[in-house]
Amino acid sequence: MAKTMDVLLKGAGTFDGTDVAAYKAQGGYQALERVLGMSDQAVLDELLKAELRGRGGAAYPAGRKWSQMYKIPITPKYIVCNADEGEPGTFKDRELLRDMPLKVIEGMTIAGRVLHSARGFIYIRGEYRAIQRVFQKAIDNAVKAGYLGKNICGVEGFDYTITIISGAGAYVCGENSALLNSIEGRAGRPRIKPPHLAEVGLYKKPTLVNNVESYADLTVIYTQGADAFLELGVPGSGGTKLVCLSGNVKNRGVYEVGLGKVTLRELIFDPAFGGGIPDGKELSFYHLGGQSGPIGFPEQLDTVYDHDSLWDAGLSVGSGAVVVADGDVCIVDYCRKVMEFFVHESCGKCTPCRIGTMRVLELLTDLCEGRGRPGDTDRLERAITQISALSACGLGQSANKAIRSCLAHRREDFLAHEQGKCPAGSCAMKGGEGA
């Protein structure tokens, strides 16, 4: 039986999330208290054992990232929370920032404590202006209650502050090095790596960047312990995950699930989650993890939702977005939309990304408007392969994923468009048989 979990979002919306006393009544700040009684090494070991994989998209093991950063002897160090939440179809950090700001603050404070950093930054997307105000109130309240500022919890020398930085509408700023450039008050173009941010990050100092949900997960790990956290999920994917359902699905919204405890079919069709496709239509496909993620099809619905199982099926968790498309949607036209997004968001620094995405968009537009030619599908495949191989940052490197999974599973649809036919009947072909 599929069911939603009540861990990260436990009590969300039922109390004032900016109020320290109310947060503590919900079990808040127990994790930090426990961390204060542990050695740094014990804290790092527990994180490794919990198998927390980053919730921002790349799923990098948080324990490993922290251990690498811990070893670097350079000071000062910075803690950064990525609240840019720019992947289309993703709106889960919004819930944590708005309803559970102190949980995010507590997680960031734990990072500050263990990694010996006195300064945290949270980069919140400009579209979340109202949420920035809520978060600032939570910071102010934490300062008043002695959970931020000097000598936190009465511990001599435990100083830590958090500053909010606003984004201003640039998807690429979610990429961690671009994010740091943006915090420094510059255009948010990615940096060439290496050097890694753990060594040369914000203001050229060692910097940890984690996602909002990853920081919130820390409060679970250090309150309940690594074993309990692992048990919420499965080996390789500890904990719960906030999943965002949207598009052509009945119950759109954010759902918390144990990783490895539900299948894609349950997520989309179970009444406890998506509840199926509206208006009696059929499922055509679903896009996982945002525009930079792969696309799944009905024949993959029994895949279990955790990092390793999805990976084996050619899919991924990514940001947690699950965007559902019904049978009226043409897959080639959807790919055109995806590429439109990347053309718009490319920062233009590397030619393969800037020009390549435009070329691919032209190809897809031709296919959708009845100007397809024999061989376009192969040309498309070559072009996306080149873009991903030659781009400097994750934006260009991932821009191919959606199209690649469509070519693997629905190549015939692209070939039909070469002939001026749209199997979904939604492309308006001039002289073709679509629409």
Added chain:
Amino acid sequence: MKQIFLEEMSAEEKRAVIRKHGGETEQLLSVLLELQSLSRRSYIDEATAAVVADEMGLSLAHVHDVITFYAMLSAQPRGRYVLEVCTSASCYLVKSQRVIGWLEEELGISLGETTGDGLFTLTTTPCVGACDIGPVVKVGDAVYGNLDRDAVRRLVAELRAM
């Protein structure tokens, strides 16, 4: 309370707005977003950019680079209300294209244009993180969701009356 627009503010008044943010270069985006929200035409004009550069100890080129890089900032005058229809995946699937059509009808302009009275600009935006209530339109800090024909008509009427 009477709103004082950026266009009527003296350099000193603008400096006061900038100083509220503490003067660190880190807060440049917040500063620019606030100033722009005060503009009658939703943009940062040359003179204001120069005041920001001077007050924050940055070159004008730096401030320009930032304004042109970020989609929420504009160096060109726009309508008092910029209506941004989200056209990203989730909203696209629930037919955001129709919302654009309805707004074009209501406003009598095409996508990308500004009404003659300078009140509205109609444009698009990538995902604003409200995919659970798509199709959506963002106006300043507010997001209006689950839009149908009627809701669009009411929204425009409400903004006109403000």
